[in-house]
Amino acid sequence: MPGSDDDLCFEEAMFDASPEESGAVEVPLHGRVFFGALTVATLLVSAMFARVAYVNVGRGAFYAARAEANVxxxxxxxxxxxxxxxxxxxxxxxxxxxxxxxxxxxxxxxxxxxxxxxxxxxxxxxxxxxxxxxxxxxxxxxxxxxxxxxxxxxxxxxxxxxxxxxxxxxxxxxxxxxxxxxxxxxxxxxxxxxxxxxxxxxxxxxxxxxxxxxxxxxxxxxxxxxxxxxxxxxxxxxxxxxxxxxxxxxxxxTIDAELQQYVYERMREGLRALGRTGGAAIVLAPKTGAVLSLISLPSYDANIFTLPGKNAERAQLLNAALHPLFNRAISGLYSPGSTIKPMLGLAALREGIIDPTTSVYSAGVLELPNPYDPARPSRFLDWKAHGWVNLYSALARSSNIYFYEVGGGFGDRKGLGVARIESYWRNFGFAKKTGIDLPSEASGIFYGPEEHERRTGNPWRVGDTYNISIGQGDMMVTPLRLLSFIGAIGTGGYMKQPLLMKAVRDAEGNITESASPRDILDFSDFAKEMHEVRQGLEAAVVKDYGTAHKLADLAVTVAGKTGSAQIQNNAKVNAFFVGYAPAENPEIALLVLIEDAKEGSLNTVPIAKDVLRWYYEHRLVKSE
Incomplete structure (x- = not known):
């Protein structure tokens, strides 16, 4: 039968059938309702487009960057x-x-x-x-x-x-x-x-x-x-x-860990016995420049910087009055005291100021006429009266008056003078860094007459030349540079660059970088002068009047020089020992420094002796 409901399509139901025929009840749509619905739809669409615009324009860069990061x-x-x-x-x-x-x-x-x-x-x-x-x-x-x-x-x-x-x-x-x-x-x-x-x-x-x-x-x-x-x-x-x-x-x-631990403990023990806190010690191989041990005290535990929960300890360390983070061995600048006398000896021999046997009399004090007050001459002291001394005994005894005259002259004797002393100081490298592979190495300082007057307001006088002739006043050097110089005297004038890196190996064990000895200064042309100075350094140990005579009974021969530098208007004394062993063919060079030492250089010699003994017993004997 045509027109069956089963064949009714959606369109037919909506438009062809009358309400009566279809049985539907028609409800007219009011105009305001239609307009309201249209308005809501328009607002929704507008909001959607506004949000899209906001995302793409207002914060587009932010969302684009974040989307890229998130993918x-x-x-x-x-x-x-x-x-x-x-x-x-x-x-x-x-x-x-x-x-x-x-x-x-x-x-x-x-x-x-x-x-x-x-x-x-x-x-x-x-x-x-x-x-x-x-x-x-x-x-x-x-x-x-x-x-x-x-x-x-x-x-x-x-x-x-x-x-x-x-x-x-x-x-x-x-x-x-x-x-x-x-x-x-x-x-x-x-x-x-x-x-x-x-x-x-x-x-x-x-x-x-x-x-x-x-x-x-x-x-x-x-x-x-x-x-x-x-x-x-x-x-x-x-x-x-x-x-x-x-x-x-x-x-x-190049570090010898056992030696490093021994030197550290021996230095700590020595400082504790003196009631002191500051010092440094260095052991190196002068023929190669290899640094075997390097100590600076006071020290610190580096684990404080890598362990969690140590903020208070780090802050305390950074603000410590004794500056334990400061590496005194390479960054500290010190007046070298009598350890500079070997340099004065080399210079004076080269310039013809003296020969090795030239004698000077030390009565314990040298007096210079005072033109402004003849009744009050300027007095320059020796640490004791030595009598007649020549180059060898002056180095062994550490006579100040001998080097006052060598450096600044006296009476008819013309000394080196400040200009030549400064020239040799610079030519022997004291004003330069050694180039050790550690950060923050310092350069030495020498204040000549012009800088001296600018800093103090006083003109340079012969007394100032006397002071620098015994390593005090207007010169300062790092312990490492001083040791490098003395070690080079022992090896014939070849100063090697101090190095801590021996080699670098990759994860497979292949050597990708290696170090080889490198000269940073060659004064081998001073061979004759060094021969004479070395005798003085050996006499400081073997002669009973030598300032380092306590080292004479070691099983290994030693050449060395003690030194004391007065600081803070002579209120304190920094003490040095610097030397090398064996004296005839140096395998190691050693420096010991104690800040504010109570009895000058005498306190450094026992520490040096123990370190040299340890090295002889644990390294030199085993290698033979």
Whole structure:
């Protein structure tokens, strides 16, 4: 039957059938209702387009950058830092597995401004700005966001801190595996090895001082990268290793770890017995420049900078009045005292001021006429009356009056004078750095007449020349430079660059870099003069009147020079011993310095003796 309901289509039902026929009840649509619905629809569509416009125009750059970051971003994986070993392969550091705190940059940026402020406030209650090197907002602003999708906030956290951070339950905070540098011998090696810490801009671990800083490029290794694929909600869809981290190279050093520990303990014991705190000691091989031991006291435990929860100790260390972070051996500038007399001897012999047997009488005091008050002559003291002395006995006895006359002249004897003394000082390298592979080495200082007058307001007088002739007043040198000079006298005038790096080996054990001896100064043309000066340095030990005679009963021959320099208007005395052994063919050169020594250079000789004995018994005898 045509027109059956089963064959009724949607269009037919709406337009062909009358209301009566179809059984439908028609309700007329009121005009205002239609207009209202149209208005709502228009507003909804407009709002949708406005939101799209806001996202794409108003905050388009922000969302575009965030979207790009969320789709795929690499995370930097820290590389294990390279090993540092001594000359015999003994480990000086190790890498301890730890947990570190990172900021997930994407999750942080996803937060609205108010949420970010709340997050920063909560985080900094757990990790104060002092602990992480600034407030989180500044760290993010200064960070290289192209380098990694997360930023290192703090290396190494305590269990309590980790629990508190986990309690935040915020994906912007990540606690992940890392490494902490562990310095196995603490204060004994602090000024050699240095320590690691957070870089200011890249937020990565780097060497901050010592060998850790000098060889940071080879020790740090190569960071790995892991690609994190995420959706717009920052859910991780896939993790893919882009590049595995490569461990740093092994730094083989010239350091003799057993000797270093012995020298450190012996110096500490010696200072404690004197009630003193400051000093330095250096042992090097003068033929090669290899540094076997280098001590600066007071010292510190470098682990304070790598262990978590040590903020108070770090602050105390940085503000300590005794400056334990300061490396006195290479950065300290000291008046050399009588240890400069070998240089005066070389210069005076070369200039013909004296010959080795020229005699000067030391009555214990030298008096210069005072033209302004003849009744009150200027007096320059010797440390004792020595009688007649020549070059050999003057060096052995450390006669001041002999070197007053050699340097500044007296009566009919014309001395070197300040200009020639300064010239030899500079020609022998005292004003230059040695180039040791440690940061912050200082250069020596010599204030000539013009600078002296500018600084003091007084003209240069012969008394000032007398002072510099015995290593006091307007000259200062580092202990390392002084030792390098004396060691070179023992080896014939070839001054080697002091070095701590022996070789660098990659992860496969291949040598990628090695050190070889390098001359930084050659004064071998002073062979004749050095022969005479060496006799004086040997006499200081073998002669019963020598200032270092206590070394005479050692099983190894020694040549050396003691020295005392008065400081702070003669209120204090810094004491030196510097020498080499065996005297006839030096294998080591040694310097001992004690700041504010009670009895001058006499306090340095016992320490030097014990170090030389140890070296003879543990190294020279074994090598024969």
């Amino acid at each position: 795929g971003k690499e995370i930097v994986l820290p590389a294990e830092r390279g090993a540092i070993v001594d000359a015999y392969g003994a480990s000086l550091v190790r890498n301890e597995p730890i947990f570190s705190v990172f900021l997930n940059v994407g999750a942080f940026l996803k937060k609205d401004p108010e949420a970010r402020l709340r997050f920063i406030d909560e985080l900094q209650h757990i990790l104060p700005p002092m602990a992480i090197g600034g407030d989180v907002g500044t760290i993010v602003a200064n960070a290289d966001l192209e380098r990694s999708a997360r930023i290192l906030l703090l290396q190494g956290v305590t269990v309590e801190t980790a629990i508190a951070l986990k309690g935040m339950n915020d994906e912007a905070v990540v606690i992940d595996n890392d490494f902490r540098r562990d310095y196995l011998f603490g204060p004994a090696f602090a000024h050699l090895l240095g320590y690691t810490g957070m870089s200011d801009t890249e937020r990565r671990i780097e060497g901050k001082s010592g060998l850790e800083a000098s060889y940071d490029a080879v020790l740090r290794g190569q960071e790995g990268r892991k690609l994190m694929l995420r959706d717009a909600a920052l859910n991780v869809l896939e993790e893919r290793m882009s590049a595995a981290p490569l461990p740093g190279a092994t730094l083989e050093t």
